[in-house]
Amino acid sequence: MKIAILGYGTVGSGVYDIITNGKPQELKKIEVKRVFARSRDKMPLATDDINEIINDGEILVVVECLGGINPAYEFIKKSLENKKHVVTANKAVAAKYLDEFVELAEKNGVKFIFEASVGGGIPWLVNLERTRRVDEVKRVYGIFNGTSNFILDNMYRNNEEFESTLKTAQDLGYAEADPSADVDGGDVVNKIILSNALAFDIHVDPDFPTYSMRNITKNDIDYLKQYDLAVKYIGETNVVDGKYETSVMLSIFGKESQEAAVPLNNNIITLDGSFIGELKFYGQGAGKLPTGNAIVQDIVDISEGASRVDVVINNNLTYTEELTRRNYLVRSSVKLTGNLIESIEEYKGNFYIKTKEISLKQLSRLVNDVKEQDSKYVVAKFHK
Amino acid sequence: MKIAILGYGTVGSGVYDIITNGKPQELKKIEVKRVFARSRDKMPLATDDINEIINDGEILVVVECLGGINPAYEFIKKSLENKKHVVTANKAVAAKYLDEFVELAEKNGVKFIFEASVGGGIPWLVNLERTRRVDEVKRVYGIFNGTSNFILDNMYRNNEEFESTLKTAQDLGYAEADPSADVDGGDVVNKIILSNALAFDIHVDPDFPTYSMRNITKNDIDYLKQYDLAVKYIGETNVVDGKYETSVMLSIFGKESQEAAVPLNNNIITLDGSFIGELKFYGQGAGKLPTGNAIVQDIVDISEGASRVDVVINNNLTYTEELTRRNYLVRSSVKLTGNLIESIEEYKGNFYIKTKEISLKQLSRLVNDVKEQDSKYVVAKFHK
Numbered sequence: 001m002k003i004a005i006l007g008y009g010t011v012g013s014g015v016y017d018i019i020t021n022g023k024p025q026e027l028k029k030i031e032v033k034r035v036f037a038r039s040r041d042k043m044p045l046a047t048d049d050i051n052e053i054i055n056d057g058e059i060l061v062v063v064e065c066l067g068g069i070n071p072a073y074e075f076i077k078k079s080l081e082n083k084k085h086v087v088t089a090n091k092a093v094a095a096k097y098l099d100e101f102v103e104l105a106e107k108n109g110v111k112f113i114f115e116a117s118v119g120g121g122i123p124w125l126v127n128l129e130r131t132r133r134v135d136e137v138k139r140v141y142g143i144f145n146g147t148s149n150f151i152l153d154n155m156y157r158n159n160e161e162f163e164s165t166l167k168t169a170q171d172l173g174y175a176e177a178d179p180s181a182d183v184d185g186g187d188v189v190n191k192i193i194l195s196n197a198l199a200f201d202i203h204v205d206p207d208f209p210t211y212s213m214r215n216i217t218k219n220d221i222d223y224l225k226q227y228d229l230a231v232k233y234i235g236e237t238n239v240v241d242g243k244y245e246t247s248v249m250l251s252i253f254g255k256e257s258q259e260a261a262v263p264l265n266n267n268i269i270t271l272d273g274s275f276i277g278e279l280k281f282y283g284q285g286a287g288k289l290p291t292g293n294a295i296v297q298d299i300v301d302i303s304e305g306a307s308r309v310d311v312v313i314n315n316n317l318t319y320t321e322e323l324t325r326r327n328y329l330v331r332s333s334v335k336l337t338g339n340l341i342e343s344i345e346e347y348k349g350n351f352y353i354k355t356k357e358i359s360l361k362q363l364s365r366l367v368n369d370v371k372e373q374d375s376k377y378v379v380a381k382f383h384k
Numbered sequence: 385m386k387i388a389i390l391g392y393g394t395v396g397s398g399v400y401d402i403i404t405n406g407k408p409q410e411l412k413k414i415e416v417k418r419v420f421a422r423s424r425d426k427m428p429l430a431t432d433d434i435n436e437i438i439n440d441g442e443i444l445v446v447v448e449c450l451g452g453i454n455p456a457y458e459f460i461k462k463s464l465e466n467k468k469h470v471v472t473a474n475k476a477v478a479a480k481y482l483d484e485f486v487e488l489a490e491k492n493g494v495k496f497i498f499e500a501s502v503g504g505g506i507p508w509l510v511n512l513e514r515t516r517r518v519d520e521v522k523r524v525y526g527i528f529n530g531t532s533n534f535i536l537d538n539m540y541r542n543n544e545e546f547e548s549t550l551k552t553a554q555d556l557g558y559a560e561a562d563p564s565a566d567v568d569g570g571d572v573v574n575k576i577i578l579s580n581a582l583a584f585d586i587h588v589d590p591d592f593p594t595y596s597m598r599n600i601t602k603n604d605i606d607y608l609k610q611y612d613l614a615v616k617y618i619g620e621t622n623v624v625d626g627k628y629e630t631s632v633m634l635s636i637f638g639k640e641s642q643e644a645a646v647p648l649n650n651n652i653i654t655l656d657g658s659f660i661g662e663l664k665f666y667g668q669g670a671g672k673l674p675t676g677n678a679i680v681q682d683i684v685d686i687s688e689g690a691s692r693v694d695v696v697i698n699n700n701l702t703y704t705e706e707l708t709r710r711n712y713l714v715r716s717s718v719k720l721t722g723n724l725i726e727s728i729e730e731y732k733g734n735f736y737i738k739t740k741e742i743s744l745k746q747l748s749r750l751v752n753d754v755k756e757q758d759s760k761y762v763v764a765k766f767h768k
Contacts, residue, residue, distance in 0.1 A: 018659055068696045121660045123511055130507065133410045133688075134402065134680045240650065253636045260644040260667060275402055275673040276505045278664035283641060291658040304517075306691045 001303045002031055002055040003061040006075055008037040008046065011116070012065035012090050013284040014045075014292025017301075026300050029073035031250055033059055036066075036075075054062035054078050054144035061302055063295060064088040073097060080104040080112065087298040089116035089291050098204045102311045110155075113298045113308060118144065118191045121290025122283040124269050126366070127199045129309040134275035141236035141251075144191040146265030146285040149174045149235035152221075153263055156230055161218050162187045172266050174286075183233075185210040185248040192246055197270065200239055203313045204246065207362050209321065211367070215378045220331055221364055223347045224252060226304055230260035238324050242316070245323035250380035252329060258282075259383070321361040327382040328355045328363050334373045338368055385414055385687045387445040388437040390459055392421040392430065395500070396411045396449035397474050403683075405692025410684050417443055420450075420459075438462050438477075440621035445686055446724035447563040447679060448472040456578075456753070457481060464488040464496065467748075471682040473500035473675050482616050483587045483697045490694070497682045497692060502528065502575040506667040507681070515695040521583045521659035525620035525767075528575040530649030530669040531559045531566035532597055537647055540614055545602050558649050558670075567617075569594040569632040576619035576630055580616025581684050583655065584623055587697045588630065593705065599762045604715055607731045608636060614644035615764055622708050626700070629707035631744055634764035638715060642666075643767070655762045705745040711766040712747050718757045722749055 005012045010082055019030050022065040034053050040220030042152065050071075053059055062079040064086060072093045079086050081104065083376045086184045088094055094101070105112035115125050131137060143149050147169055154165045166183075169175035181187045189206045196202050213233045234251040236245060252257045258280055262268045272278050284290035301308050328338065330353040335344060338381045340362055345352045356368065363379070389396045396419065403414050418437050421430040434455075437443055446463040448470060450456045456477045459652045463470050465488065465575055472478055473601060478498045489496035499509050515521060527533050531553055538549045550567075553559035573590045580586050597617045608615055619636035625737070637643045646652050651669030656662050668674035685692050714720065714737040719728060724746055729736045739750065747763070754761045 013444075021519055022518060022659070024517055122663065123514065126514075127507055127511070130681065132678055133408055136407055193573050256645055256647070258642060261642050262642055263640070273677075275406070277668045277674060277679045278666075279506065280664075282662075282664035282666065284661050288659060293518055293657075293659045297514065300517050304691050307688050308768050322657060 002033040002058045002169055002222050003063055003299060004034040004036065004056070004064060006034060006036040006053070006061045006068045007065035007067070008035050008043050009065065010288045010292050011295070014288035015063055015295050016060050016067060018289065018292045018296045022296070026304065027296070030299055045242045047220040050075055050078070054082050059084060061085045061087060061299055063299065064090055065295070066090065067092070069093050069096065072278070076101060077104065079330040080110060082122045082243050083110055085111045087295055088114050089295055091117040091187070091190040091194060095193040095206070098194070098197055099313045102313055104241055111124050111302055111308065113203050113301070114194065114300050116291045116294035118194050119281065119283070119295050120285040122267055122269065122281045123284060123294070124281050125194070125198050126297070126308070127279070128195065129272055131271060131273055131276065131279070132199070132384050133309065135275045137271050139236070139238050139272040140195050140199050140270065141234055142269030143259060143262055144188045144235045144269060144285065145233060147179065149262055149267070150174050150265040151183070152216070152232055155218060155221050157215070158168060159218060162214070162216055166384055182246050184212040185365045186262070188233065188248045190332050192237060195235070196237050196244070196246060197311060197313060200237070200317055201245060201283055201312050201314045202244065202317050204313065204319070205341055208246040209249065209364060210247070213250050213374050215251065219350060220296050220378055223352055223372060228255045229253065230255050232259050232262070234374055234383070239280045239317060240323055241305065242318060243320045243323050244317040245360060250378065252380050267344070291359055321364065322359040325357040325359055325384060327357055329353065329380045330355070330366065330377060331384065332368060332370050336366070336370065368380060385444055386442045387414060387419065387683060388418040388440070388443045389416060389449060390420040390437070391449035391451070392419050392427050393449065395675050395679070395766040398672035399447055399449060399551060399679050402673065402676050402680045403626050406680070407441065408707050409711055410688065413687050414683060419475070421510045421650040434459055438466050441612055443469060445469045445509055445683055448474055449679070449681065450474065451476070453477050453480065460485060461488065463602045464492055465494045465496055469686050471686070473679055474569070475501040475574040475578060479577040479590070482578070483579055485550065486695045486697055495686055495692065497685070498578065499682045500675045500678035501507050502578050503651050503653055503665065503667070504530070504669040504676050505663045506653065506669060507650055507678070508665050509578070509582050509713050510681070510692070511663070511665060512579065512641060513657055515540060515655060515660065515663070516583070516658055517693065519659045521655050522582050522624070522690030523620070523622050524579050524654065525618055525649050527616050527643060527646055528572045528653060528669065529566055530561070530621050530651055533646055533651070534558050534649040536616055537568070537601070538602070539602060539605050543602060545600070547749060564691060567598045568596040571731040572617065572619040572632045576621060579619070580621050580630065580723065581695060582696060583620070583702055584628060585696050585698045586701050587699065590705070590727045592630040593633065593748060593762050594631070597634050600634065603732050603734060606761055607736055612639045613637065613640050616643050616646070621702060627704045627707050628703060629704055629744060635764065635767045636764050664712055705748065706743040709741040709743055710768060711741055713737070713764045713766065714739070714750065714754060716754050716758045716761040718740070718754055719765070720750065
């Protein structure tokens, strides 16, 4: 089976290396015919003319590793319209145009699959699909972003500040020069949108509660450590009785939990099924070979004609911000009062304000009050 | 697709309940026609004549939930010979007769699959199979037995002794009246044999180093706690350059590891792949609905014609006990000496003897010396 790879950066070259150097027999059936890239210096198969790929009837699968929205969107669309299967690791374009891609793929009798876009090398989406053949999923949550985990883990274990840790992450190549996607939530938002699609058949806009982790300090970590607690950056969706609720924010776990034990830039993602209970999947959520591996798994599924469950978007669930009630922790220089507050503790010049069990909607109002007076506030959920 | 369930105990009734009460569409295509059980009181489909099942041409899948070797062995064999797919959760019979069942299934053009036999509800074997389509697995290890984990976790968190904890586990139904399979290694031995088959294409006899956890005491746990260490009961196989080494024994982990964080009767199982690195799978390793769920996944795979990888046993690897070198900890009333010993510490009347980095073969000689003088010794590996 002949394929083309769009992009020859970290992920694209990882896919190429695994297909050409991997030992399993399944890989021998796959041949990279073309690579969409600017220069032939490093890659003799390179072409900078996308039409040489789109119009090549021999190429059955287009593997999109460009990242970003443009030209990835156009290339994926054209590939599907030309009856080519598309495999991508591009969470941004997949999360934004999922329903369009799914519809186009169905219309043209091809597959649009995106295992590597969530959890990198972790076989998360395929297991989520598989679980749903037998069970109902009630909840998904997890550490979807390795950079934010690297930062929080380093702050926790090495008692460092956010800024110095971010610098380390940037020096190691884990974080971009502009870290916003990792620390303000954009990356996790895309990944929870894609997880929602496979877990609950919904394609949602990114306008659910999303709180940055940018203001977290060593002081905050120390405060939580006193109570044997650790904080992680979590995407989460809960479903009850036809309603769903999604959020991306810092969440507080006991230090003996699986989540607290996730080191460095690893990910852990959980599904909770009615029969199966909690299943957790842990591994490398990014990187050349792990991400490349997940992409090649998708390619092998197409090559072997494996029965992947088709993505169905029926949007049968109703959005709410009043589904779950949780205790939240707000750290601020402002001493909040009111009937949503359970307790306030002062620790090294800051107020640590624990709310009663309130809804995301109530939290949102509370945070709006804080924000006006203290832009450096932090908010975290007590995980339950 | 019509199926028969052999046995209507915990697992068999779980399978029946999921198929008849589960909501996913895939389940509607499956019909339980017969159940092999003694009494029709609880189960109107019951028959105590296995031939009514074996000779029924409508029944395409036989789901063996009897446990134990006999009559499970004969029933599986007859089912395969009668060209019926067989799904089982029975690790004992699968580990013992794997090559025979695999050969019989191939000869008769049917499947023999056993997802639920290792890790209960955790999709471990299917992900191991899947990983190998793209990657080479170098190592598998993990907490394969929930009862032993329940005991060690309770001893660690609640400072209890082995005997009182075992009693609690028995009262909760986690441990049998005779706990030997769980605490002396038999259960983990079967599960690592089955994991070895899928990870490395080998079907091995259960004569590799297996050390009981029966002698562990609160004192041992306390000793390790001083160093921020926890102990878990681990099955492990390593492969290097055409050689393999397997063991079942207590293993010592840092208290911040994923393994140390596994609570109650949960399991966590890890594979280490050349490209993918470590992937960990966590969940309920036993119980009516988790185990039933894994069995029903196998049934759905058959029903949907899913491309499960066929088990291949080529036994191309050579057995050795000299592949890895590790530090071990021996606790004994005997003060060992000799050139394999790195250090000895006395703690509350016992000697805690740390070996140099030695092979399993060297460990075996050392333990033989100890055993003669102190039958209550404990041995554990420092996990690396």
